[in-house]
Amino acid sequence: MNRSWVKACAWALVVSLALSGCATFDGSANVYSASQAQREETVRFGTVESVRGVTIDASNGQPGVLGALGGGLLGAVAGSAIGGGHGSLLSGAIGGIAGAVAGDQVQSHFAQKHGVEITVRLDDGSLRAVTQSVDGPMFRAGERVRLLSSGGVTRVTV
Known part of the structure; x- marks a missing residue:
């Protein structure tokens, strides 16, 4: 050869x-960058209205x-x-x-990942939609969740 x-x-x-x-x-609710660690986040509570599968193009x-x-x-x-x-x-x-x-x-x-778009009705009645990768628990309509927001990044968690 x-x-x-x-x-x-x-x-x-x-x-x-x-x-x-x-x-x-990554787009995950479970992965934080070094700059996001040890930062205060705003926590809001709500109920999942809908969940749909999406593709995240990195x-x-x-x-x-x-x-x-x-x-x-x-x-x-x-x-x-x-x-x-x-x-x-x-x-x-x-x-x-x-x-x-x-x-x-x-x-x-x-560069493409599976994700979900989660629409949440906050306790104040407003709606928010958050898209994140699928790597943790799957959310269902009617489930109570937390929205964690800091520096323009919002995550949906249980």
């Missing part, structure tokens, strides 16, 4: 593994640059191993384009 091909594949693997850490938004609509680069590199290396001369260049270019598209799709997939 060609030594430069093995080296390029190793780098592509490193880039691909790095992509798994690209989705940094990419914020931004294209997956690292996914496209990693996929393009891997596709170009794999494609250039096919054929010889100009055929190798052409298959490398096609492989690079196909890999970039595939890498972007993979990164987009990893």
